Amino acid sequence: MYPRSFDYVAAGSIEEAVGVLASNPGAKVMSGGMSLIPMMKLRLLSPETVVDIGRIGGLDTIEDKGDYISIGALVRHGAVASSALIGEHAKALQQAASWTGDPQVRNRGTLCGALAHADLAADTPAAALALGATMVAQGPGGTREIAAADFFVDSLMSALSPDEILVEARIPKRGGGSAYDKLGRRGGHSDYAVAGVAAWVSVSDGVVADCSIGITGVGTKPTLAVGSMEAMTGQGANGITAAADRALEGVTVLEDLYGSEAYKSHLAKVYTRRALEQAFAAAG
């Protein structure tokens, strides 16, 4: 299967890539290509121009910036999964990256590319939500920051403008503990999430002082589980099950090939409980 014909631009800089996007509304940006190329081969998408940012130097670094971790536009899933820094401060993201796709996909696909793609069943958006990530978007007018909570607008739709590129994801070092758990479409942790939940909690005197929970796979977009977050705050470990029962508040459950609405609703609660239990244990 060939994609339809397109013009290809190997951008030498983000500025150049943004310039091409701004002057060509039919252009799409490509980093690893793990989502874009299959969509183009299936002709779900036929951009007139592909702007490849994959050759731009200096964008593939994971850096400790003191109060946050900076993850560049070209950092691949495999690098996120094997980063000790991310493992220490953002366990949920490390787990989500390590269970994204398969080894070949993790060798080429990038975290920022996956976040910008905003697939409703991708793993890393749930972790970005739970960890309170900040997205740095660069467009013709410079850069702007977008909170993860405002970033995932709908299925395959992020808050990026067509002429913006996600150049960095910032993961705050908020302490506490985090975890991601999922049921994959091929069972275990394999493939896209039928249901996936990332939880971050900070614990003080045995109770949760603050928490956030991101759910993926179940609904129409990666979403914060606001009900469970509210229910968990101020509670100890014995409050987890009750909090998990409120996982679907604010989530529009989408029945699909992988499960009925009832089944996916059930899974959302189970995995919210499991993620909370693991995050709570990690925070303690």
Add this chain to the structure above:
Amino acid sequence: MKVSMTINGRLVNGDVEPRTLLVHFIREELALTGTHIGCETSYCGACTIHVDGAATKSCTMLAVQAEGANITTIEGMAKGDDLHPVQEGFWERHGLQCGYCTPGMIMSGAALIAENPTPTEDEIRHGIEGNLCRCTGYHNIVKSIEYAAAKMRGETPPPADWEEVSA
């Protein structure tokens, strides 16, 4: 567009459309047909090659993205008549039946061992998660990779299942 890359130690040049997939460039322009095309949707892994040492699905990469890359395909694994240890493992442990997935399995297995010389059975099974086989049930593929990992560590590979049975 002009592209040039190193494939199996040989510098190659081509003139391709931007939409030319790397696997088509390798098979049709270079006539290296050991790399197979299976599902074409990034699931099956039959097209797996090494791009700068990393296992990569060549059906999900444009030839133009490989500009300047160092690529190894299944044809680059054996040294003359000496099979690569992973190829030898598939031979010794009956790691294939129809053989369609085999080139991709071998490339994934070799990349896995390069990253982790002492993989457990579980790590091997997860390491070939991106490669589908519809014949073997994976059992002998896992055994083949275990064989190769042992050989590459300079150890004697574990006996085959059938040797254990007859012993």
